[in-house]
Amino acid sequence: MSGLAAAIRVGMYGKSVLLLERHTVAGGLNSYYKIGKYTFDVGLHAVTNYVEKGVKGTPLTKIFRQLRIDRDSFGLCPQTQSRISFPETNLLFSNDFDQLRQSIADRFPNEVHNFDKFTVLAKTNKEYSKASARGEIQSFFNDPLLMEMLLCPLLYYGSATENDMEFGQFLILFNSIFLEGFARPYEGIKPIINSLLKRAKEVGVERKMGLGVKKLGTESNRVAEIVLDNGSIVTADQILSSIGAPETQRLIHDSDRCRKSEENIGKLAFIESIAVLDQPPLDLGFEDTIVFFNRSHQVKYERPNDLVDYRSGIICSPNHYDYGDRSLKENIIRVTAQASEPMWRALSPEDYQKQKQLAFDRLLETAASVTPNTSVEKLKTSVKFRDVFSPTTVTRFTGRIGGAIYGAPIKSSDGRTEIENLFICGTDQGYLGIIGSMISGIAMANAHVLSAAS
Amino acid sequence: MTADQVKKIILDIIGEIAPDEDLSDVKPDVRLRDQLDLDSMDFLDIVMELRKQHGIEVPEADYPKLASLDSCAEYLTPKFAESAA
Numbered sequence: 001m002s003g004l005a006a007a008i009r010v011g012m013y014g015k016s017v018l019l020l021e022r023h024t025v026a027g028g029l030n031s032y033y034k035i036g037k038y039t040f041d042v043g044l045h046a047v048t049n050y051v052e053k054g055v056k057g058t059p060l061t062k063i064f065r066q067l068r069i070d071r072d073s074f075g076l077c078p079q080t081q082s083r084i085s086f087p088e089t090n091l092l093f094s095n096d097f098d099q100l101r102q103s104i105a106d107r108f109p110n111e112v113h114n115f116d117k118f119t120v121l122a123k124t125n126k127e128y129s130k131a132s133a134r135g136e137i138q139s140f141f142n143d144p145l146l147m148e149m150l151l152c153p154l155l156y157y158g159s160a161t162e163n164d165m166e167f168g169q170f171l172i173l174f175n176s177i178f179l180e181g182f183a184r185p186y187e188g189i190k191p192i193i194n195s196l197l198k199r200a201k202e203v204g205v206e207r208k209m210g211l212g213v214k215k216l217g218t219e220s221n222r223v224a225e226i227v228l229d230n231g232s233i234v235t236a237d238q239i240l241s242s243i244g245a246p247e248t249q250r251l252i253h254d255s256d257r258c259r260k261s262e263e264n265i266g267k268l269a270f271i272e273s274i275a276v277l278d279q280p281p282l283d284l285g286f287e288d289t290i291v292f293f294n295r296s297h298q299v300k301y302e303r304p305n306d307l308v309d310y311r312s313g314i315i316c317s318p319n320h321y322d323y324g325d326r327s328l329k330e331n332i333i334r335v336t337a338q339a340s341e342p343m344w345r346a347l348s349p350e351d352y353q354k355q356k357q358l359a360f361d362r363l364l365e366t367a368a369s370v371t372p373n374t375s376v377e378k379l380k381t382s383v384k385f386r387d388v389f390s391p392t393t394v395t396r397f398t399g400r401i402g403g404a405i406y407g408a409p410i411k412s413s414d415g416r417t418e419i420e421n422l423f424i425c426g427t428d429q430g431y432l433g434i435i436g437s438m439i440s441g442i443a444m445a446n447a448h449v450l451s452a453a454s
Numbered sequence: 455m456t457a458d459q460v461k462k463i464i465l466d467i468i469g470e471i472a473p474d475e476d477l478s479d480v481k482p483d484v485r486l487r488d489q490l491d492l493d494s495m496d497f498l499d500i501v502m503e504l505r506k507q508h509g510i511e512v513p514e515a516d517y518p519k520l521a522s523l524d525s526c527a528e529y530l531t532p533k534f535a536e537s538a539a
Contacts (some may be wrong), residue, residue, distance in 0.1 A: 013502050056491040
């Protein structure tokens with residue numbers, strides 16, 4: 001998706017641009033797939049950074065301006081209500097920031113004042129701090145439980161480093177999730193991708209699907225030729241790569257570089273179960289848009305020592321967005337938890353299938369156990385279609401090594417690589433999610449292709 | 455080209471890149487950033503549109519000269535005259 005946004009920017013200003021996508025469907029980590037008669041989004045639980053029409057100066061508005069896309073083409077519908085669920089208590093939040101504040105006032109009356117002070121910082125802060133978020137928030141809050149509860153959704157949405165993130169990233173995510181909010185198009189990610197593809201076509205982007213880059217041939221520290229999967233060779237003044245930093249390094253086929261890039265492979269991977277139900281999630285006791293749950297005292301956000309860590313995760317129901325007078329045709333619950341990519345990769349094909357089905361059942365049981373007024377049996381018998389994707393599924397379809405959807409722990413914030421005319425955009429430049437990836441593509445195209453031309 | 459025509463060109467460009475801004479009362483002597491919601495990404499687009507639509511090049515060091523409509527006119531009018539010649 002960052003590649004698409006970058007291509008649009010370059011195309012808008014009359015430069016010739018070739019957009020390569022190895023997969024047959026556009027969107028990368030934010031794509032969709034068909035299975036049976038269903039179409040599921042790969043990554044989309046929610047579009048973050050949602051603000052109402054007319055709110056200016058936020059990432060969402062920047063995207064529509066910079067790409068000259070009509071906001072209505074995304075068809076964003078706001079969430080109803082989300083939850084942070086811990087054994088001790090719950091916090092509720094929605095696109096109305098006051099709901100989170102009120103929830104904190106009810107459960108942590110002594111912390112409201114601190115929360116208000118923190119909110120002012122989050123709104124006004126301009127400097128990016130690389131300090132530990134866990135460390136920094138301790139200077140604002142006193143209650144460790146509240147700190148864990150605020151960290152949980154921000155880690156999950158999403159940190160590329162285990163158990164912590166940079167404070168700068170924490171503030172960005174606090175804005176995009178709490179101060180701004182969640183939304184989803186009625187038809188999932190597809191209208192967003194289609195809107196970008198249409199715009200790319202308008203501005204003359206040449207697009208090749210099912211064709212990836214096999215190798216980048218370098219000469220005096222520049223990419224001199226790009227060898228494609230079909231053996232043909234193209235050349236370019238600048239190359240923006242949205243496939244990930246270590247994945248890009250590997251294309252240079254230099255053993256030193258490959259070794260170095262190994263250290264920058266993300267450890268965080270996830271498994272997700274998608275259950276199509278024969279009745280509305282609400283009737284089964286699921287009333288929220290997204291639930292970030294944690295069943296232990298501290299959020300363990302790290303590669304588990306098991307196939308799946310069921311102690312924390314996300315429950316998402318795409319049915320719970322305000323679609324106006326429409327409602328989704330299908331009733332869906334998605335449950336996500338952390339998984340160990342090396343362990344999934346090591347399974348034999350038979351074991352892999354077996355473990356996927358076991359994981360599906362346990363993810364449903366987990367979802368039921370953290371949701372009041374829900375019966376596991378009733379939930380299980382209401383499932384009429386199921387799908388699971390594991391970390392290895394993610395690698396297979398997106399090329400992300402290690403199934404690391406949040407990418408490499410060390411980001412390239414200016415997008416530069418050691419190669420002069422090769423740049424990184426997308427997740428490994430440091431912006432994630434649907435809105436983040438588009439912002440990254442735009443910013444990197446501006447900095448390294450458009451400004452460079454003047 | 456007159457200074458007023460240059461100001462009109464700049465306003466038209468802003469209208470294209472930021473259709474959600476109200477341009478009916480832009481004061482020529484006040485910084486554009488102070489009266490409109492424009493950031494560095496938008497200013498890059500003003501520069502890119504000047505090049506695309508009018509063949510006018512604005513080097514990065516000169517971006518501050520596009521601060522207000524008046525300063526735009528002062529800086530760009532000679533450039534338009536040059537390109538017309």
